[in-house]
Amino acid sequence: MTGDDSKHLPLEDIHTAAGARFGAFAGWSMPLTYPAGVMKEHLHTREHAGLFDISHMKLFEVSGPQAVALLDRACPLDAGALEISQSKLSFFLNEAGGILDDLIVTRLGDTRFMVVANAGNAAADEKHLRELAANFDVKVEPLDRVFLAIQGPEAWAVLSRAGIETGSLLFMHGVEPRKDWFMSRSGYTGEDGFEIGLPEADARDLVTKLLEDERVLWIGLAARDSLRLEAGLCLHGQDITPETDPAAAALMWAIPKDIRASGAFIGADALRAAVERGPAQKRVGLKPEGRQPVRAGAALFDADGNHAGHVTSGGFGPSAGHPVAMGYVAAALAKPGTRLFADVRGTKIPVDISSLPFTPHRYRKG
Amino acid sequence: MATTYFTSDHEWLRVEGGIATVGITDYAQEQLGDLVFVELPEIGKKLTKGDTAVVVESVKAASDVYAPVDGEITEANGTLSSDPSLVNSAATGAGWLWKMKLADESQLAGLMDEAAYKAHIA
Numbered sequence: 001m002t003g004d005d006s007k008h009l010p011l012e013d014i015h016t017a018a019g020a021r022f023g024a025f026a027g028w029s030m031p032l033t034y035p036a037g038v039m040k041e042h043l044h045t046r047e048h049a050g051l052f053d054i055s056h057m058k059l060f061e062v063s064g065p066q067a068v069a070l071l072d073r074a075c076p077l078d079a080g081a082l083e084i085s086q087s088k089l090s091f092f093l094n095e096a097g098g099i100l101d102d103l104i105v106t107r108l109g110d111t112r113f114m115v116v117a118n119a120g121n122a123a124a125d126e127k128h129l130r131e132l133a134a135n136f137d138v139k140v141e142p143l144d145r146v147f148l149a150i151q152g153p154e155a156w157a158v159l160s161r162a163g164i165e166t167g168s169l170l171f172m173h174g175v176e177p178r179k180d181w182f183m184s185r186s187g188y189t190g191e192d193g194f195e196i197g198l199p200e201a202d203a204r205d206l207v208t209k210l211l212e213d214e215r216v217l218w219i220g221l222a223a224r225d226s227l228r229l230e231a232g233l234c235l236h237g238q239d240i241t242p243e244t245d246p247a248a249a250a251l252m253w254a255i256p257k258d259i260r261a262s263g264a265f266i267g268a269d270a271l272r273a274a275v276e277r278g279p280a281q282k283r284v285g286l287k288p289e290g291r292q293p294v295r296a297g298a299a300l301f302d303a304d305g306n307h308a309g310h311v312t313s314g315g316f317g318p319s320a321g322h323p324v325a326m327g328y329v330a331a332a333l334a335k336p337g338t339r340l341f342a343d344v345r346g347t348k349i350p351v352d353i354s355s356l357p358f359t360p361h362r363y364r365k366g
Numbered sequence: 367m368a369t370t371y372f373t374s375d376h377e378w379l380r381v382e383g384g385i386a387t388v389g390i391t392d393y394a395q396e397q398l399g400d401l402v403f404v405e406l407p408e409i410g411k412k413l414t415k416g417d418t419a420v421v422v423e424s425v426k427a428a429s430d431v432y433a434p435v436d437g438e439i440t441e442a443n444g445t446l447s448s449d450p451s452l453v454n455s456a457a458t459g460a461g462w463l464w465k466m467k468l469a470d471e472s473q474l475a476g477l478m479d480e481a482a483y484k485a486h487i488a
Contacts, residue, residue: 038424039400223425291403291450292403292423295428315426316402316403316424316425345421
């Protein structure tokens with residue numbers, strides 16, 4: 001699976017020493033699991049603190065007099081309305097309103113922003129952003145950083161013990177606590193937690209300190225996936241793609257009302273038309289009956305056997321204690337409690353549309 | 367006296383009196399990770415070598431387990447319906463998957479013994 005073309009994490013030697021099993025993801029050789037195994041890693045994150053190496057994701061600094069103008073064009077975002085240190089989920093859309101990538105944008109200063117992009121889209125995102133930036137007085141700088149996530153109810157405490165005070169930082173806020181560091185209170189597990197981009201040498205020190213704390217365990221990509229799925233969070237390339245727009249993806253909450261009405265972002269006209277028409281399909285949570293997981297690609301049918309949609313992510317939820325999935329269904333069916341049937345290798349598994357998340361979010365909002 | 371055979375697909379067969387008990391090896395369960403579901407076969411189902419007999423599902427993925435030889439399913443390990451993790455904790459014991467009546471015992475000659483299997487995964 002892991003060919004010679006794979007990119008390697010700067011801390012790969014540490015993961016190897018920790019006994020990681022590697023696999024290919026988005027062009028990277030990534031730790032999938034550690035000796036504890038996906039189940040224990042998942043539950044440990046929900047109970048204590050999980051440490052994730054997410055250096056496959058890319059940090060871009062966007063700065064200059066027209067940084068706000070560039071971001072307002074690139075994303076359905078009111079960048080100028082963000083307070084300093086405030087983060088916001090946003091997107092790059094294509095002209096049809098389809099989602100090229102989902103991003104976290106954080107305002108670092110009046111004319112400085114941090115943009116965090118997904119691994120698989122990082123190169124395309126950079127090209128997209130640079131092409132747009134040609135029309136603005138702005139600089140787009142990809143940063144060379146190790147990127148770590150520390151997630152779970154004890155994340156703040158283990159950081160504190162490692163000498164990093166997170167103090168009054170609230171969910172979806174980000175700061176630069178040290179030179180070339182970016183730390184935000186955010187993550188992709190549904191738990192309280194932090195993401196820290198930092199130079200490799202600093203990362204090696206931080207990881208060493210964190211792992212001295214028995215509350216901290218390395219967590220691989222397999223548990224990252226089950227954690228985010230239980231939390232109802234989308235994986236780009238599966239749950240959201242250039243063929244799905246934010247209306248169908250049930251992500252319109254990420255777009256401020258006045259921007260929906262009058263923003264001049266790429267894809268604005270198409271998105272307004274899509275909202276006007278109402279999406280044909282909507283993203284929903286799906287709870288399979290019994291213990292058999294229903295996975296991405298499975299077709300969904302209504303009680304009469306009519307095609308009703310498809311599953312985009314699915315697996316077992318270790319904290320939920322049952323299989324969990326999400327997918328797209330005909331908008332008329334997109335109500336919690338609607339019973340559908342998923343085709344799994346020829347067997348029809350009953351699946352109920354369920355509200356998301358499957359496990360409650362425990363973000364530190366104030 | 368039971369004889370144990372292994373396949374290159376990481377299954378083991380314990381053969382006694384024309385009946386093979388089949389499971390996956392410890393190496394295989396470790397590769398798969400924590401199992402959360404085992405789709406068991408119907409009793410009486412006739413399988414040809416290479417047919418999918420069982421599907422084992424981990425948190426992350428579903429994997430086929432193939433019939434290592436021709437035969438007819440005589441028993442499935444129902445305990446796995448409530449506790450699929452037995453395959454992880456006791457792959458070569460209580461975590462067995464199914465039993466089958468062999469159609470052609472000469473097929474066993476093409477399988478590995480334990481020493482050959484150990485060399486295979488080394």
